[in-house]
Amino acid sequence: MSETILFTKSEGVARIVLNRPKSYNSFNREMALACQDALKNCHEDDSVRVVVITGEGKAFCAGQDLVEVTSPEMHPGFKAILEEHYNPIILAIRNINKPVVAAVNGVAAGAGANIALACDIVVASEAASFIQAFSGIGLIPDSGGTYFLPRLVGFQKAMAIAMLGDKISASEAESMGMIYKSVTADAFEEYISSLAARLAGMPTYGLALTKRAFQEGLENTLEAQLDVESRLQIAASESADYHEGVTAFIEKRKPVFQGK
Numbered sequence: 015m016s017e018t019i020l021f022t023k024s025e026g027v028a029r030i031v032l033n034r035p036k037s038y039n040s041f042n043r044e045m046a047l048a049c050q051d052a053l054k055n056c057h058e059d060d061s062v063r064v065v066v067i068t069g070e071g072k073a074f075c076a077g078q079d080l081v082e083v084t085s086p087e088m089h090p091g092f093k094a095i096l097e098e099h100y101n102p103i104i105l106a107i108r109n110i111n112k113p114v115v116a117a118v119n120g121v122a123a124g125a126g127a128n129i130a131l132a133c134d135i136v137v138a139s140e141a142a143s144f145i146q147a148f149s150g151i152g153l154i155p156d157s158g159g160t161y162f163l164p165r166l167v168g169f170q171k172a173m174a175i176a177m178l179g180d181k182i183s184a185s186e187a188e189s190m191g192m193i194y195k196s197v198t199a200d201a202f203e204e205y206i207s208s209l210a211a212r213l214a215g216m217p218t219y220g221l222a223l224t225k226r227a228f229q230e231g232l233e234n235t236l237e238a239q240l241d242v243e244s245r246l247q248i249a250a251s252e253s254a255d256y257h258e259g260v261t262a263f264i265e266k267r268k269p270v271f272q273g274k
Contacts, residue, residue: 018045020070021052026063026214035071038080041125043090043240046099053106058133063214063273065110066206067133068117077124077147100125100157107132111222112273113213117206118142118184118193128157131166134225136193137209138184139202144192149179165232166192217255218273 015021020031030052032039041049051104056062069075078095082088090098107114107129118132123145130136130144138144146163147157155163155176164172167190173180184196197205224244231239250256254274262269 015051016044016048018042019048019052019054024061027066027067028059028064029066029068030056030064031068031070032075034069034079035069035073037079038073038076038121039069039082039126040076041099042079042082042088043099045201046103050102050106051108053103056112057106057110062112062271063218064112064210065114066117066210067107067114067121067129068206071120072141073120073126074116074118074122074130075126076121077126096156100129103129104132104158111225112218113221113225115206115210115213117202117266118144119132119202121145123147125157128155128159128162131162131192132158134208135196136188137197137202137206138193139199140184140196141199142184142196144182144184144187146176146179149177163192167181171255176252215271217253217259217269217271219253219255220250223250 018033020029020033022029022031030049032041032045032049034040034042034045039045053065056065082090083092083095113135114133116130116136118130118136118138120139120141121143122130122138124147127144127146146155146159148159154160159176163175166172167175171190173178182190182192184193187193188196227239227242227246230242234242255271258271259269
């Protein structure tokens with residue numbers, strides 16, 4: 015795998031680390047394709063119970079590498095950047111059948127911010143910030159930004175954030191419901207490790223169905239969503255994890271879930 019991504023797996027937790035710290039982990043084609051490969055690996059590996067995406071160094075991800083797009087020799091074109099780089103990453107995050115945590119350790123700008131917001135749980139260091147940087151160079155939010163942001167913070171707030179390009183601190187992002195939690199810089203790494211371990215030990219088959227239910231609910235009517243809940247609850251009730259959970263409750267012991 016490319017050196018632009020650091021990829022490790024341990025005790026059910028896969029870590030995808032964006033590794034271009036000198037460029038604030040901005041995406042070039044190599045890193046985008048390597049990130050897709052890592053997500054595909056996580057999806058296919060049953061030993062992976064939870065995925066953590068973070069950045070190396072001071073930044074989470076500064077979005078697109080502008081050196082690439084301003085170079086006549088390197089520029090793949092915006093159609094390729096979106097359809098071959100970012101869109102597959104967003105779809106992989108949303109379709110992977112296990113929890114994906116964004117551990118936002120520093121600035122998350124442009125596509126970097128929206129990749130974070132596409133994740134299931136977003137935790138940010140107090141040193142982090144979120145910037146919809148597109149308007150400053152005459153572009154529109156991409157990488158799912160126009161889809162996720164208004165659903166997270168509301169239409170009016172999302173429109174202002176996108177148009178003004180204001181820097182949103184981690185604490186502000188938490189207070190407006192953009193992310194799950196802001197954590198002090200000193201406690202950040204320990205919190206992420208603890209959260210990932212907790213998720214990995216949970217009934218991840220049920221969590222995958224929960225993820226699917228929420229995903230389908232973004233577009234459904236109430237009636238259709240009740241049918242989705244019925245279908246997925248039946249599937250959950252037939253899982254080994256459900257039976258282990260119930261048995262452990264009756265036997266008054268800690269359950270041991272397998273994600274099946």
